[in-house]
Amino acid sequence: MAIISISRVSxxxxxxxxxxxxEKFYALKDVSLKIEEGEIFGILGPNxxxxxTLLNIALGIVYPDSGNVSVFGCDVINGKVVQGxxxxxxxxxxxxxxxxxxxxxxxxxxxxxxxxxxxxxxxELLALFGLDKVAKSRFDVLSTGEKMRLAFAYALINRPxxxxxxxxxxxxxxxxxxxxxKEIKRINGELGATIVLTSHYMREVEQLCGRIAFIxxxxxxxxxxxxxxxxxxxxxxxxxxxxxGQR
Amino acid sequence: xxxxxILALVYRDLLIIxxxxxxxxxxxxxxLTTMLMWGFYASYSASFAFEAGLLVLVxxxxxxxxxxxxxxxxxxxxxxxxFGSLKQLFLSGVSEVEYVAARIFTATVxxxxxxxxxxxxxxxxxxxxLSELPLVAAISALTLLTSLAMAVLITGMIVVxxxxxxxxxxxxxxxxxxxxxxxxxxxxxxGFLQPVSAVMPYTYIFEAARNLALGSPVGLWKPTLVxxxxxVFVWPVYIFCFRLARKNGNLVKLA
Numbered sequence: 001m002a003i004i005s006i007s008r009v010s011x012x013x014x015x016x017x018x019x020x021x022x023e024k025f026y027a028l029k030d031v032s033l034k035i036e037e038g039e040i041f042g043i044l045g046p047n048x049x050x051x052x053t054l055l056n057i058a059l060g061i062v063y064p065d066s067g068n069v070s071v072f073g074c075d076v077i078n079g080k081v082v083q084g085x086x087x088x089x090x091x092x093x094x095x096x097x098x099x100x101x102x103x104x105x106x107x108x109x110x111x112x113x114x115x116x117x118x119x120x121x122x123x124e125l126l127a128l129f130g131l132d133k134v135a136k137s138r139f140d141v142l143s144t145g146e147k148m149r150l151a152f153a154y155a156l157i158n159r160p161x162x163x164x165x166x167x168x169x170x171x172x173x174x175x176x177x178x179x180x181x182k183e184i185k186r187i188n189g190e191l192g193a194t195i196v197l198t199s200h201y202m203r204e205v206e207q208l209c210g211r212i213a214f215i216x217x218x219x220x221x222x223x224x225x226x227x228x229x230x231x232x233x234x235x236x237x238x239x240x241x242x243x244x245g246q247r
Numbered sequence: 248x249x250x251x252x253i254l255a256l257v258y259r260d261l262l263i264i265x266x267x268x269x270x271x272x273x274x275x276x277x278x279l280t281t282m283l284m285w286g287f288y289a290s291y292s293a294s295f296a297f298e299a300g301l302l303v304l305v306x307x308x309x310x311x312x313x314x315x316x317x318x319x320x321x322x323x324x325x326x327x328x329x330f331g332s333l334k335q336l337f338l339s340g341v342s343e344v345e346y347v348a349a350r351i352f353t354a355t356v357x358x359x360x361x362x363x364x365x366x367x368x369x370x371x372x373x374x375x376x377l378s379e380l381p382l383v384a385a386i387s388a389l390t391l392l393t394s395l396a397m398a399v400l401i402t403g404m405i406v407v408x409x410x411x412x413x414x415x416x417x418x419x420x421x422x423x424x425x426x427x428x429x430x431x432x433x434x435x436x437x438g439f440l441q442p443v444s445a446v447m448p449y450t451y452i453f454e455a456a457r458n459l460a461l462g463s464p465v466g467l468w469k470p471t472l473v474x475x476x477x478x479v480f481v482w483p484v485y486i487f488c489f490r491l492a493r494k495n496g497n498l499v500k501l502a
Contacts, residue, residue, distance in 0.1 A: 013496050056499050059338055063493045087338040093331035097266035098259070106262075109255035110339055138266075154335075 003162055003194045004035040004058055009067030011053055011218075026218040027053040028064070033213055033220060040188050040195040042209035042226075044202075044236075046244050050218040051198040055164050058196070059087060071162065085162045086155035090148075090170035096140035100131045100150050103139070107157040125153040129183075145176035152183055156191075163187060165197035169204060177204070184208055202236035214243045248348065252341055256349030257356070260323050264357065267326075274319065274357055275364070278311035282365045286372030293373055298461055304374055305460035306429050306453060308365050312387065313394040313449065314420055315361045319354035320347065320398035321405070321416035328410050334502030343489040344482075347402055351395045362387060374460070382465055386455050389467075389474045393448045396477040397423060403481070403488030409497050429453045448477050 011028040028050045035041045043051045056062040057069055060076035068075065071082050094103050104125055108118040126132045129149040134142055142150065148168070155163060165184065169177040181204060188195050199205050205212060206226060214221045221243055226236070233239040264270045285304045292300035324347075327333040336346065366383070370376065376383050401419050405412050426440070427449035433441055444450050451470035458465045492498035 011496075061334065061337060061493065061499050061502065062496055063490075065494075083340045085338065085340075087335070089334075091331070094335070095259075095263055095326065095330050095332050097263055102259075102262055106255055106259045107339065109258055110252055110341070112249075112251045158340075 001037050002034040003037050003072060004033070004196065005068075005070045006031060006033040006054070006058065007068045008032055009054075009057060009064040009069060011050075011057065011062065011064045028057070029218045031067070031215075031218070031220050033223065035194065035196055037194055038188075038192060039211060040184070040197070040209050042205040042212035043196065043198045043215060044205060044212050044240065044243075045198075045215040049215045051215055052166055053218075054215065055087075055166055055196070055198060059085065059164060084158065084160055085164065086158065086160035087164045087166070088151045088155045088168055089165075090167035090172075093147075094139045094150065094154075096138060098139055099134075099136050100126060100139070100142070100146075100153070101135040103150060103154055104157065107154050111158040113157075121157060125156060129153045144172060145179075148172060148176065148180060152180070156187065159191060160193055163193045163195045165195060167198055167200065169199070169201065177201075181207055202240055206230070206236050214239075216244060248342070248345055252345050253349045253352065256336075256341065256346065257352050260349065260353040261356070263323070263326065264353075270322070273322075274315060275361060278315055278361050278365055279368065281307055281311055282368040282372075286368045289372045289374070297373075301374055302430060302457060302460045304369050304372055305456050308362075308369050309386065309390050309449075309452065309456050310424055310429060311365060312358060312362045313390050313397075313424070316354045316358040316391050316394035317398040317401070317420050318417055319357050320350040320395065321401050323350050323353060324402055324405070325413045325416050328405075328413060328501055331502075334499070337498075337502065343486065347399055347485065350398070350402075354395065354398065355391065358391065376459075379459060382455075382459055382467075385467055386452060386459065386465075386470070389452050389455075389470045390449070392474045392478055393452060394420075396474070396481045397448060399481040399485050400477075403485040406492045406501060407488045407495075407497060410501050423448055426450075427453055430457075432457075446473075448473065 009028055009031045010026065012024045013027050014022045014024050031054065043054060045051050053062060057064050058071060058076070060082065063077050069077060072084065074082050076082060101122065104122040105118060108121050113121055126135050129152060131146060131149055131153060134146055139147065168184070169180050172180065184195060184197070185208065187193050197208065209226050211223065211225050213223045229236060229239050233242065285307045289300035289304040327336060397420060401415050405415055426444050427447040428436060428444050429449070432454070433444040433450060436444055451473050455465045455467060455470050489498065492501070
């Protein structure tokens with residue numbers, strides 16, 4: 001069953017051209033994509049290709065100019081808020097004055113957990129992501145790795161059926177990136193969440209994803225299984241270079 | 248609309264306000280210092296311009312109350328914009344109506360003690376309003392309702408115009424207050440401004456407050472009608488603003 005169904009979606013944005021004149025460009029052009037339940041799906045492409053716009057459209061935070069988008073069978077363009085989705089980006093930020101304990105308590109209340117369940121879930125997530133020792137430290141004094149782990153902990157409060165990850169390991173130390181990737185695998189394997197991630201790191205995509213879509217200049221160039229790409233190319237790096245060259 | 252999600256946002260707002268000392272200072276400091284200034288002036292002027300001093304004191308009270316209620320809603324939103332947590336909230340299943348409804352609740356909780364303190368200053372500066380308490384309460388309630396409506400409108404404007412217009416959070420109300428003829432009847436304005444003033448959100452509230460200060464009969468139906476009209480009118484505008492911001496990509500830039 002398709003969890004996300006994107007059909008003939010186009011999106012234009014305006015930007016200032018060389019002469020200061022406002023010009024429109026396609027962030028996405030006639031994009032169609034289906035993401036199936038339970039898979040880890042990668043969206044690849046160079047900077048400015050339209051990856052984040054595609055995620056934002058799937059999340060309903062940007063409306064397309066044309067086309068249809070449904071998540072769990074709900075049309076996201078009619079203003080309806082779809083529940084059961086979580087999102088983590090590599091630039092995840094919470095309010096500086098809040099502690100991990102505050103952030104998770106807030107998330108638990110937001111998702112309707114009762115008082116005792118709330119405490120249990122918060123403590124469980126703090127322990128799971130190794131945040132117990134910094135539970136009472138303000139967000140602005142946490143290390144980058146701790147901030148990222150908090151973002152994952154927050155995203156898992158509602159046991160999401162769909163997790164969207166936008167460059168989740170960007171700027172992380174390799175050891176933390178490895179932990180995050182393990183966590184992504186675990187969330188998919190143990191919790192059965194469908195995961196969609198954008199990434200620049202081919203190794204990450206190879207390790208995690210079953211299928212990928214390659215997007216460039218707002219167009220989906222190819223949707224393929226990672227195993228098939230591996231057979232045809234000398235790794236995903238070579239594939240990436242080849243695809244970027246096909247302008 | 249989910250009440251649980253609104254209460255979660257209120258919980259978060261109150262935590263942030265409690266932890267951010269500058270927010271507490273901002274909420275209490277300016278209204279109280281302003282009231283103290285006009286309170287001393289009212290005491291000083293009691294012997295030669297009693298009514299003028301009292302008028303300034305009473306209007307300042309409602310003006311400051313309006314500002315605290317409105318700016319609390321909008322500053323909470325701007326904190327989410329500045330600290331990059333707005334997107335996370337909307338992606339946590341919070342709708343735009345729940346988002347601002349929570350801020351309305353927070354602003355009401357926060358501005359009530361400010362009003363009480365300002366009223367105490369006014370009382371000790373010579374405004375004996377105890378016999379008129381129901382009227383004071385009614386005008387305060389209308390001021391609150393109107394200010395929350397303005398806050399919803401300003402939130403919508405910022406969402407559409409982008410983060411560069413965040414300054415509207417603490418400046419927009421001033422223009423509305425000026426055009427609402429706070430210290431004087433709207434007939435004082437030049438002819439072309441009088442019709443504008445007639446439809447401003449606070450015009451009839453200030454008129455009622457002036458009459459209250461001067462011991463004249465206070466009419467409440469006009470300010471009630473205008474406050475209710477504004478409060479009803481701003482919601483479709485607010486929802487339209489979000490829809491527009493999702494279409495033109497401004498919401499994601501803001502978030």
